[in-house]
Amino acid sequence: MSFATTRTARWRGYLSTAFRWQRGRQGSGYDKMLLFTARWPIPFDSYLIRYPDGAYIPPHTDPVQDGRHYRLNIILKSPQAGGEFVCATPIYATRRIKLFRPDACEHSVTRVEGGSRYVLSVGWIRK
Ligand SMILES: O=C(O)CCC(=O)C(=O)O
Numbered sequence: 424m425s426f427a428t429t430r431t432a433r434w435r436g437y438l439s440t441a442f443r444w445q446r447g448r449q450g451s452g453y454d455k456m457l458l459f460t461a462r463w464p465i466p467f468d469s470y471l472i473r474y475p476d477g478a479y480i481p482p483h484t485d486p487v488q489d490g491r492h493y494r495l496n497i498i499l500k501s502p503q504a505g506g507e508f509v510c511a512t513p514i515y516a517t518r519r520i521k522l523f524r525p526d527a528c529e530h531s532v533t534r535v536e537g538g539s540r541y542v543l544s545v546g547w548i549r550k
Pocket residue numbers: 472480485494496508525530531532542544
């Protein structure tokens with residue numbers, strides 16, 4: 424494909440997925456909505472993640488092809504219980520803010536119990 428064709432295909436792909444709820448990869452009950460993403464000047468993405476009652480994320484890492492993956496997650500809404508982000512070595516963590524290396528540090532979210540959990544997640548890759 425030519426440069427222009429690749430760009431058009433990417434843009435179409437973005438328009439068909441952005442601002443729509445998609446089922447999360449781990450198939451554990453969460454949904455994500457792509458907001459904004461770019462490849463330049465640094466590759467980044469941003470998602471809204473929704474965890475309904477009972478949703479969780481098993482321990483995993485989020486590897487990238489090339490470079491170091493960073494992610495800043497802001498917890499917009501916490502459930503009554505559960506929905507705890509677990510990561511042994513975050514770069515920075517408060518109750519609401521989690522900055523971590525998803526490619527390097529295994530992480531998970533405990534089962535949401537009572538209400539829902541919403542997270543704004545911004546990720547970027549440094550070569
Ligand atoms: O919702 C969270 O706290 C973490 C989700 C996750 O696995 C990630 O942002 O890589």
